[in-house]
Amino acid sequence: MNSTESQVPNPLEFEDQVFDFAFHPSENIIATGLITGEVFCFRYNQDENIENENLLKIRPHRKSCRGLEFNLDGSGNVSKDKSIQVIDVSTGGILVTKHNAHDGPINCVQQLNQYVLATGDDDGVIKLWDTRQGNETMEYSEHEDFISDLAFSAEHKTLVSTSGDGTLSVYDIRRPNLDGRKAVVGSQEGILNLFNWGNWGDCNDRFPGHPNSIDTIVKITEDLICTGSSDGIIRAVGILPNKFKGVIGDHGNDMPIERIRLSHDQNYLASCSHDNTIHGYY
Incomplete structure (x- = not known):
């Protein structure tokens, strides 16, 4: 990560709470989903003296936008209204719409490859989707409570899920079972x-x-992660040997850290909280 403080992008401020955000895989673009169902896209600048450029503002969801992921063609996002939208961030056009994609509100999303998206809902159901046509390709129902997070290993073709029921499940996406x-x-x-x-x-x-609870984690290297906690602090943590390396930042006033992500060039870490902002760190 870059150590030049002047290259930290300015914070993004919103009128409503940010539920999730995602970095573009190859450009300095960040997409945000709000509790209102609105989606914003900004081009962030490496010079803190230059304002971030607002590229897009749309409201594709009737209820809160709970999750966002980029593929190379657009931003796939999911909502409490049970819908999945794939948006072209260059035009704001809707590429794919899937209403009532789940029986329960969708809580999280993970891009597996260019054309496959995974979604998890409040009932513990996980589905895989072909984003070219919006077709469901797989369904897993191992959990008994909401899906809290999804992670994917491209090397192992393995999807990992965690749930409010306190369990972790692992799926080989090439097979229809656990x-x-x-x-x-x-x-x-x-x-x-x-x-x-x-x-x-x-x-x-x-x-x-x-x-306090650990609500979000991002991998920096094989031996280093950053964690976001409900005490409002982002920490750097070494893995094997396990050691706290230091504090990266916070949102102040004990605001819980809801999500942390790493930029495409790994120069910036960003976080969102209940203060309606996204902060960047170097």
Whole structure:
């Protein structure tokens, strides 16, 4: 990550709460989804003296936009109104619309490759979609409560999900049933649980130390992650050996960190919270 403070983009401020955001995979563009169902896209500038450029503002969802992911053609996003929209960020046009994609409100989304999107809902159901036509290709119903997060390993063709029922599930997306070296999972107790890849029966290590729940994690390297906690602090954490490396930033006033993401060039870390802003860090 870049160490020049003047290259940190200016914060993005909104009138309403940010539910999720995503970085473009190759350009300095960030998309945000709000509680109002609005989606914004900005081109952020590496010079803090230059304002971020507002590229797009649309309201594709009737209810809150809970999740956002980029592919190379557009921004796929999901909503509490149970719909999936694929938006061309260059024009604002809707490429694909799928109403009532789930029986329950959709809570999170993960892009698996250029044409495959995974979505998880409040009922614990996960679905895979071909975004070219909006067709469902797979459904998993292993969880009994809401899907809290999704992560994907392209190398192993493996989708990992966590749920409000306290379980972790692993799927080989090439097969219709349950199936890096390590996976790190946060918990409400502030403990990081470490799993050896392929050995999912129980975690092989636990690292306590966060005073509150760990709500979001982003991988920096194989040995370093950043965590966002409900105490409002973003921390850098070394993995094996497990060690707190320092504090990256916060949103002030104990605002919980809802999401952290890494930019396409890995120069910036960004976070969103209940203060209606997205902050950047170097």
